[in-house]
Amino acid sequence: MTSTSDRSKKELPAHHDPCGKGFVNPWPSFIRHGSWDLIKMFVEFDRKQSKVNEQTPLPKILPVDKPLLEKLSQPQQGTDQGLRYDKVAATWLGHACFLVQVGGVNILFDPVFSERCSPSQWVGPKRFTPPPCKLDELPRVDIVVISHNHYDHLDLTTIRALQQDHQPYFYVPLGNKAWFDSIGIKEKVTECDWWDEHEHSFHDSKTGIKVICTPCQHFTGRSMTDHYKTLWASWVVELIPKTVSEKGIKVFFGGDTGYRYVPKGANENDMPHCPAFKEIGDRVGPFDLSMIPIGAYSPRWFMSPIHCSPEDAVRVHEDIRSKRSVGMHWGTWILTDEDVTEPPRRLEAEMRNRGHELDTFNTVQIGETLVVDA
Template identity: 70%
Template sequence: MIKSTDKTRPAHHEPNGKGFLNPWPSYVRHGHFQALRMMLQFDRKQVNSSQVTQVAKIQNLNKDLVATHSEPAAKSDDGHNKIAYTWLGHACFLVQIDGVNILFDPVFSDRCSPSQYVGPKRVTPPPCKLDELPRIDIVVISHNHYDHLDLATIQNLQKQHQPYFYVPLGNKTWFDSIGIRTPKVRECDWWDGHDHSFHDGKSDIKILCTPCQHFTGRSIHDHYKTLWASWVVETKPKEEGQKPVKIFFGGDTGYRSVPDGKDEDEMPHCPAFKEIGDKVGPFDFSMIPIGAYSPRWFMSPIHCSPEDAVRVHEDIQSKRSVGMHWGTWVLTDEDMTEPPRRLQAAMAKRGHDPSVFSTMQIGETIVLDV
């Protein structure tokens, strides 16, 4: 990580203390001119009705979600730890581990927008209603963009479950404004960790806030004012000799900035993921974004392509990964059915078994023995 010239602040904090930044050569901050150029180049023909119909077929309406998984995964019959994970669309996952239910970036609203009358509308609906979810113990938020932090969803989760909320720095004020306050809201900087005990001490886990390459803002006036993050969940075994189970959630991230006409393999890549892998990895299960990457010259600093995602998978030392951040809203102009195909090809090109990092249906639940 690049050293900060202000010794009183971490490198990812603005020197004036009023915001945050990506402190790596792998990031390029686009301005208003570049944003206008991107909008003029946006290829709407790439997203057509036939693609939307195909994407809708990835839906797996799991009517047995509650009945099958009302109790969190714990251990298999042979004593192995189990992770049950359900993709609820976009970057939203329900992960059940060691008796604890964790929701990542839940958005159940129809539109990811300040208003439910305008803005991107869901192509694939959520596989269940909020009130059909099992008990939720913890909600983890990667950053404050509308496709990751949704007002109605958060209010309903608080009303129904009163979970703990883990959020990056600067987001506590937003939670305060809707009546959700400390100690239920844990605001974290990169590398902050918190231990949790559930079920009379039978389930102990650690939540760790980790870096990623992105930006924030819920209006045109508050970009970079709050922090963005990836997250790690780690169990704390009770039995001597038992290994902890480690889960990585990538949130929303880029990997490298790729200008038009440049060889992306020659571009600097974000060092944060190798740092995470070296410090915390290897990971038993990871959730890594693979979509919303076109046009590449504009989106590459903030969104992984499938090829970037494979590099993240390698850097963090993930044993099993699943692709997310695709197939739910039309946010960019790539073919909506393309991310899984490119992911499979990228895995093969890098010499990996494609089944180790793949995609799943919305609403599908997979139980993994680790």
């Protein structure tokens, strides 16, 4: 006879720890490093290679185009059908932070405007490129989406300021609502498991937005004792057509993810890769615009389970069936030991290697707005 507790354990999704202690990456493309691996990684860390000096050709920082962002915040007026939407725009604000504007709705992904991505602004990784604007210079923010709780993706000061000035809807993976409760944000915070969907209406119900929580391969933790306790996620935002003449627009945000574990001496192409992105492409794709991480990948043997190399990122681009992708998760903080200017060069080389048109997946300058016709 099977007990109720036994049945509930069997019915848990594969990414839920069967002992109820958090979450796991349920694929052979992942390995969980132990403490000894962490020590070896720090011993190998090449600080000379990742160092930034006056000669380092850093990404350009452009002032955000405020009139354009304000214009994109408004519903487009059609000639005969009322509201009409045929474009999506993404402004890179550094690292993994993007302002995405679709259907006159403003969605902010993984916003971090603090100087350091750390529990303290006195210690920890410090920006070598500043944000292209102040947080209060952004247009209205309707939705904030968080991929996971690492400090370079979830920042206390930024979240509090957004709540005070914009009172947006927050979307977070499972286990993160308690953190928002602890800082006094108890309303308009929605926790999601992978494949949960939620819809919103804007502009007097003439604009529909669907937010979908999707899988990725990573881990979580804001201290040494809470690893894997909360969930990590990639995300999809979809503009829902309101008339038969409108096209739906789909945007993918990769958050922070690995693609395949590559131990020392292994052939990368022989290693199993994460199947989640092919599933996302099949179930939700293709995508009009995608934001995919390309940095923080070295030492490769240690970082590969949790961070995409540029070569991995191109595979993600292919798996999700993205029409246009832009690289992120580089050019802001030194988190790993690759040359900070290397990710875009390797991305371009891999796009050539796999026979893609270069302008279908490249990088933009910090502060630049990419507008894509859907």
